[in-house]
Amino acid sequence: EAGVTQFPSHSVIEKGQTVTLRCDPISGHDNLYWYRRVMGKEIKFLLHFVKESKQDESGMPNNRFLAERTGGTYSTLKVQPAELEDSGVYFCASSQGLGQSNSYNSPLHFGNGTRLTVT
């Protein structure tokens, strides 16, 4: 079974530019999450999709961040325009959804992350 895949693994952009991160969850996982770790701090929750719907986006820092999951498969996270404080590692995770198992107790499987550097 393929794991959670994130692309690119690294991205270096200038302040004011746009970057789009992609996440391919484990096949069949309805739940998809975005997290980030900024400047060696805590890993913070950004948002949660159930299939194509945003279940919880309480962690999104501001309107420069836009996440989509069209068709309920892969997801993209766009940062536009990027600021210096957006630098960090962005993680995507997925877990099984309702009907597949007790999703509330299903472990989250994380991708390797995208390291974003804004200069």
Add this chain to the structure above:
Amino acid sequence: GIQVEQSPPDLILQEGANSTLRCNFSDSVNNLQWFHQNPWGQLINLFYIPSGTKQNGRLSATTVATERYSLLYISSSQTTDSGVYFCAVRDPLWQAGTALIFGKGTTLSVSS
């Protein structure tokens, strides 16, 4: 919301030493996971352990849910064990979703 506290914040070991990392949480949980973020930034899932004890090679973990803590044991540490160890729990009262809440991590440095 639920609070997750990890200790110690930093740990320096000689190769071959054993260590215990602790995770305390402020309320009952039904999902707890331990992760290792390696020096390359990758987040590796170590254990899914809402209760009980599990072992995987030199690593083992124990969660005592009734007392709201979990322990991660690393035996015969190696330099490749260096990195940050995170504990993460799911808040059963977070009705909006099923996301994990992370502690601040324990930074482990193993020298040869």
